[in-house]
Amino acid sequence: xxxxxxxxxxxxxxxxxxxxxxxxxxxxxxxxxxxxxxxxxxxxxxxxxxxxxxxxxxxxxxxxxxxxxxxxxxxxxxxxxxxxxxxxxxxxxxxxxxxxxxxxxxxxxxxxxxxxxxxxxxxxxxxxxxxxxxxxxxxxxxxxxxxxxxxxxxxxxxxxxxxxxxxxxxxxxxxxxxxxxxxxxxxxxxxxxxxxxxxxxxxxxxxxxxxxxxxxxxxxxxxxxxxxxxxxxxxxxxxxxxxxxxxxxxxxxxxxxxxxxxxxxxxxxxxxxxxxxxxxxxxxxxxxxxxxxxxxxxxxxxxxxxxxxxxxxxxxxxxxxxxxxxxxxxxxxxxxxxxxxxxxxxxxxxxxxxxxxxxxxxxxxxxxxxxxxxxxxxxxxxxxxxxxxxxxxxxxxxxxxxxxxxxxxxxxxxxxxxxxxxxxxxxxxxxxxxxxxxxxxxxxxxxxxxxxxxxxxxxxxxxxxxxxxxxxxxxxxxxxxxxxxxxxxxxxxxxxxxxxxxxxxxxxx
Amino acid sequence: xxxxxxxxxxxxxxxxxxxxxxxxxxxxxxxxxxxxxxxxxxxxxxxxxxxxxxxxxxxxxxxxxxxxxxxxxxxxxxxxxxxxxxxxxxxxxxxxxxxxxxxxxxxxxxxxxxxxxxxxxxxxxxxxxxxxxxxxxxxxxxxxxxxxxxxxxxxxxxxxxxxxxxxxxxxxxxxxxxxxxxxxxxxxxxxxxxxxxxxxxxxxxxxxxxxxxxxxxxxxxxxxxxxxxxxxxxxxxxx
Numbered sequence: 001x002x003x004x005x006x007x008x009x010x011x012x013x014x015x016x017x018x019x020x021x022x023x024x025x026x027x028x029x030x031x032x033x034x035x036x037x038x039x040x041x042x043x044x045x046x047x048x049x050x051x052x053x054x055x056x057x058x059x060x061x062x063x064x065x066x067x068x069x070x071x072x073x074x075x076x077x078x079x080x081x082x083x084x085x086x087x088x089x090x091x092x093x094x095x096x097x098x099x100x101x102x103x104x105x106x107x108x109x110x111x112x113x114x115x116x117x118x119x120x121x122x123x124x125x126x127x128x129x130x131x132x133x134x135x136x137x138x139x140x141x142x143x144x145x146x147x148x149x150x151x152x153x154x155x156x157x158x159x160x161x162x163x164x165x166x167x168x169x170x171x172x173x174x175x176x177x178x179x180x181x182x183x184x185x186x187x188x189x190x191x192x193x194x195x196x197x198x199x200x201x202x203x204x205x206x207x208x209x210x211x212x213x214x215x216x217x218x219x220x221x222x223x224x225x226x227x228x229x230x231x232x233x234x235x236x237x238x239x240x241x242x243x244x245x246x247x248x249x250x251x252x253x254x255x256x257x258x259x260x261x262x263x264x265x266x267x268x269x270x271x272x273x274x275x276x277x278x279x280x281x282x283x284x285x286x287x288x289x290x291x292x293x294x295x296x297x298x299x300x301x302x303x304x305x306x307x308x309x310x311x312x313x314x315x316x317x318x319x320x321x322x323x324x325x326x327x328x329x330x331x332x333x334x335x336x337x338x339x340x341x342x343x344x345x346x347x348x349x350x351x352x353x354x355x356x357x358x359x360x361x362x363x364x365x366x367x368x369x370x371x372x373x374x375x376x377x378x379x380x381x382x383x384x385x386x387x388x389x390x391x392x393x394x395x396x397x398x399x400x401x402x403x404x405x406x407x408x409x410x411x412x413x414x415x416x417x418x419x420x421x422x423x424x425x426x427x428x429x430x431x432x433x434x435x436x437x438x439x440x441x442x443x444x445x446x447x448x449x450x451x452x453x454x455x456x457x458x459x460x461x462x463x464x465x466x467x468x469x470x471x472x473x474x475x476x477x478x479x480x481x482x483x484x485x486x487x488x489x490x491x492x493x494x495x496x497x498x499x500x501x502x503x504x505x506x507x508x509x
Numbered sequence: 510x511x512x513x514x515x516x517x518x519x520x521x522x523x524x525x526x527x528x529x530x531x532x533x534x535x536x537x538x539x540x541x542x543x544x545x546x547x548x549x550x551x552x553x554x555x556x557x558x559x560x561x562x563x564x565x566x567x568x569x570x571x572x573x574x575x576x577x578x579x580x581x582x583x584x585x586x587x588x589x590x591x592x593x594x595x596x597x598x599x600x601x602x603x604x605x606x607x608x609x610x611x612x613x614x615x616x617x618x619x620x621x622x623x624x625x626x627x628x629x630x631x632x633x634x635x636x637x638x639x640x641x642x643x644x645x646x647x648x649x650x651x652x653x654x655x656x657x658x659x660x661x662x663x664x665x666x667x668x669x670x671x672x673x674x675x676x677x678x679x680x681x682x683x684x685x686x687x688x689x690x691x692x693x694x695x696x697x698x699x700x701x702x703x704x705x706x707x708x709x710x711x712x713x714x715x716x717x718x719x720x721x722x723x724x725x726x727x728x729x730x731x732x733x734x735x736x737x738x739x740x741x742x743x744x745x746x747x748x
Contacts, residue, residue, distance in 0.1 A: 419537035
């Protein structure tokens, strides 16, 4: 084969982690391409609102490490967390230098605000559009650095030989053709799996854990999938995220009688459970920002005000906003070491798709943006430094089998509606594998999962067009979410003790 | 509720709130072939812009009303149904130098940050692109979203090489705009693009550039003509 067609670095996923990794790999001399299921700026990173953590001064770094470690409930690795917290000033500085317009103090310093579970106000922010502004600035910088993008292509399979990654296959969404992309190194930055809880998640419809599902299929080590973070405040009815910065800036949580019932700045798992307990007993819980006043709301959280106006016709300066917890962040993922390396040679993972032993059982607000940029840089640099001889024997084998797989989906008789299976999976996962879990509920979930999987295996898609077949994409995404859900349920069943976001109501220890 | 989507009529029994919920409901229960993009469902990913009753809107933040007419974005090729070709995006952003060229160490104050705050909320939904009449006559026009990026970096105090940006928006750029204001009307991020383009013209003039129509003595279309947009310079009706 012609080695000139082999990329040095292929990044899969175009959110903050993927774009940073691509820029870093390019900076270190590699030939890089980014493969995206959507378009670069359509990714989940755009929805991060509250901020990105950095210790307030050098003395605070140790506390940043301790807060993160404490919130991980023993599942975080101190060395990795320490690296992230120590690099945070450099990460923020780099983002500032490429153009991220951070909010400033009157002295010209980057403003910081408190978020839950933090002993200091560490979250640097750009009003409440922090993720959006970081993502778009990264994209602009990618254009400046002539990063190549392959958009609207969905990862299907890994090509692995001798325990070493050789490339991938992907579905060209525009044509339904399967393409093979060869690379010396692959960086997974495919995001989380919150969309399993569709209807009860703040996440994008596209967050279907595709990379983790493919990793599971190929024996790439995956860990801690049962740890799903439920964000305390999403809007009731549509699960649209209302940032933790609303509480960080002094907002209250109140019950239907107007009484506060929880310390609003406890870690997310604790606050979310306290809210959900009220809701289960028929109470309505509200976010109360009225005492902050219009000026402060407009200055520090214009997006929250806009969202409340658009979706609930509520003015936050005058009215209470009904809220409910919703699945928000996937702590588990592809297991990586401090170098972002997986157990497969030359395969790296970074961001929400990875479990880098940072967030453990519960992520702190402001640490995910920090992780994706800090470790995105590390993943890109490490991938670019690999200069192995590239050999590839099984030319086109997987491309042929994946093409057959796509043909089979098109030819399969339709016996069930894929969207009904998807919706039933989401309802079951939220009910039995949500904020509160117990043995009986998890066994029910496992049985229901077998039933849904059977339905899935016996159906296909009604849409037979080869052009931009969204149903085909969603059919493959459903398979990915079914694979991941099975592991979440099994792990949750086996982990009989409560730990962070994994709360067992039948744990009597 | 009755809806027209492209050339088909649909009747919805279920209660839906937004246009996007209606599209998802129809795809799941009536017509699996109906094709559209969607993502964050909260107005920040920029994937679901469509034309509703003739005006560009984000499907996810627009409440659905009886007899709504939903069409794909304009000025570009339709790939399928409501999915349009967006592959021109990178080219326009690159041609308009929509990035920080050369960082300089300076103190940024809150008032500096405010100048580019709204502009840096652009979600690249392409609503402005679709609403722009210039594309009917000039497919190479850098257009509203790329000029917004240019504005955002030209006015970023961290940029030391403003001239490079200014030079890149002269050809098929600021002078080709008709100042109709459609882009400002449709922007879901409340960016007053027309006003920013007028400011970019002033900045261009300060750097020695001139309106080519004026300098060649020809007819001045660059001065603006009314295509039905707002006549008030600088007024953003979205606020």
